Amino acid sequence: MATIYSCRECETNLNLQTAALYPADFYFEAGNKGTLSFSAVDSSKFRFEKEDKLRPFFETLDYWGIQRRRTMIKCDRCGKLVGHVYDDGPPLIAGPGQFHFGPSQVVPRAPRYRFKKKALTIAAS
Secondary structure, eight states: OOEEEEETTTOOBOOOOGGGBOOTTSTTTTTOTTEEEESOOOGGGEEEEEEEEEEEEEEETTEEEEEEEEEEEEETTTOOEEEEEESOSSBSSOSSBGGGSBOOTTSOBOOEEEEEGGGEEEEEO
16 A cells, blocks of 8 residues: 655645655654655656755754755645755765764765655555
8 A cells, every 4th residue: 555645735646755764763863853864756746946055954953054055845736845955864974974973064964854744645555
C-alpha cells in the first residue's frame, strides 16, 4: 500500500516517496513535531527559493551556529510554501567531525527536505 502526499492547496500529487522518508526517531527529527523529512524529492514538482536566517540555532549540544542557510520549497503549481531544504542531513563522509567536536558546517552533509504536515494531504492508496 502506497502513501500519496499532495499539496493541500491545489491537491497536486507531489510524488514524494515513502522509501525516502526519514524515520521519526532519526537524530534531527526528535524535536520536529508536525513535519516530515525526506532524503530525496522529485524536483519537477517544486520551486526552490534561497533564504538566509541570521539567528542562533543548535545542531547538537556541542555545536551551534548563527547563520542557517535553507531553501524554501514551494508547490510548482500553486506557489504555496510546503517546506524547507536544510543542509543538515546525514554526513556525506565518515568521521567524528571537525576537531572531534561532532557535526560541523565544514563537514559536507546531505540535503534534508522537510515538509510541514499541515501543508500536505496524506492519503493511502
